[in-house]
Structures are given as structure tokens and as C-alpha cells.
Amino acid sequence: MTEIDRILDANAAWVAQFPGSRPVRPARHVAVVACMDSRMPLFPLLGLEVGDAHVIRNAGGVVTEDTLRSLTISQHLLGTRETVLVHHTDCGMQKTDDAGLADLVEAATGHRPPWVGRTFTDVDDDVRESLRLLRATPYLLSHEVRGTVYDVTTGALREVV
């Protein structure tokens, strides 16, 4: 059985305990921007219930054009007004650099990716850079944003100030 079949089977347990319908607009008017890391189940980790907050995730939890597209839709169409960033310790993005990543991909497939990897070395610095990028985006409705780092060895969230 492949993992997708296992996932489709597992969904039956969720249906059996399904908490019911919620509106499309997030109840707490919050959007989270987090890394894709497999060790962060964001709903229990942040105390979120079904229907509370948008969850945007990518490699690193960095602010890209797609992050801005998602946050714009979140704010303008669906009413969120606060954004919380979640980076974390021991991130895959700290294990190489942009040139090293492109070299690795080209060596394995013969194709060099047409984008920059957005790797980083210091996680606090990248949170601060993400805060700066969001605050500098003129077409967002709200610039109320704060940044955190999650410790994957303890489960604790720390705000970056």
C-alpha cells in the first residue's frame, strides 16, 4: 500500500469524529505562515480549533510572492487581520545554501531550477527579514505581524523581537 492509500484509509477515523461545518472566514481572523517541517502540527501547537485561522506553509516559512498572494486573499477576501510567523530550530533550510541546492538538483536530474532556494543560516535573522518584507508590502490590509521560532526538541514557541 502506498502512503496515499494509507492516508485515504485514515481519513475514515476523522470523518467518524468530524466536529461539524464551520464558515469559510477564519473565526479568529488570524493567518499563520510556517515552515513545512513535519514536526509541527500547528493546530494543537498553537491552540487552534477547526475554523480559527488560515495556515500557509512552505520550505522555511519564508515570505515569497506566493506567501504574499495567500495573505492578500486571506485579508482582502476572508477577513484576517493578524499574521503569526513560525520558523523553527534544526531547519532543513540551514543545511545547505542556494548554490549548493541548485547544484544538487542539477546533478540529480540534469535540470537547474529557475528559482532561488531561499535557504538561510540564522533562523532569528530570517524571521526578522520576513517581518520586514510583510511590513513593506503596500497592498496588504493589515501589517499586524509577529514572529516566532519553534523549538523542535521541547515543543516551545519563542517570540522573536
Add this chain to the structure above:
Amino acid sequence: MTEIDRILDANAAWVAQFPGSRPVRPARHVAVVACMDSRMPLFPLLGLEVGDAHVIRNAGGVVTEDTLRSLTISQHLLGTRETVLVHHTDCGMQKTDDAGLADLVEAATGHRPPWVGRTFTDVDDDVRESLRLLRATPYLLSHEVRGTVYDVTTGALREVV
């Protein structure tokens, strides 16, 4: 109290039940690409445990350059080999079109966004388009990808074939 303060407070409950450290490489070698919608807590919904799978999310769960950047890092650096797409019913992306979204943002802020919104009308069609885009990306290591639609009124996941 703002929502971020509420989130930082709620994290203490997670720390108290923290299941322990896991490796950075996802145990089940799976990446999920899903919509940011607030009604999808993907870990219980898909039967995932902490450390099992990467979770990439944006407005719509669509395949953008940033989705491809994240999946490339997921596969080349961190060993995932299957991808599961999760779109859903009653999506915000079906409530406007790309020009309407840009008009709305410009009217509210005076700035027209420099990207396309990637709204869609038929969710099954957008899953199929996402499958096509992933399969056509030459620098991914694995093209093992399947697509689903989540029903926000029942909790059930349906594969799109």
C-alpha cells in the same frame, strides 16, 4: 489580548504533552500540498503523526513556483517520494476571479498586486491541472502524485482521478 498572545499562551499546553523529538526527514517520505483553509487540521484529517510528512499550504493549494521550490527541497534534501494534493469544497478561490481580486485590492489600498491570484471555478479541474504541472516539472526526483478534494461539510476526502 491579541491573537498572537493567545497563541503564545496556548503553546504551554502543547509543551506539557510534547511527544518528543523526531528526525528532520519525514518518516513516511510524503509531502502534502493543501489549501490554507482554516477548516483542515491536516494531521488528524490525514492520519499523520508528528514527524511523518511535510505540509505545504497556500491559497487554493495550487502549484506555484513556491510550491515547486518547497517540493524540490522536500525531495532532494529531505527524502520525500510521494506527494498528495488536498483541495476542498467551498473554497475562497471560487468566490472571485483574478481580475476581480486585483480590482478589490487596488480599490482598498491603491496598489495593484504584481502577481496573478490563481482563483479557479471547478475544484476537480484545478486538482487535475496541479497534477499536470507537477508531472511536467523535470527537476523533481519523484512524480508520484495523487490529488484529493476534502468535503468541509462531512470531513471526507475523495480522490480525483
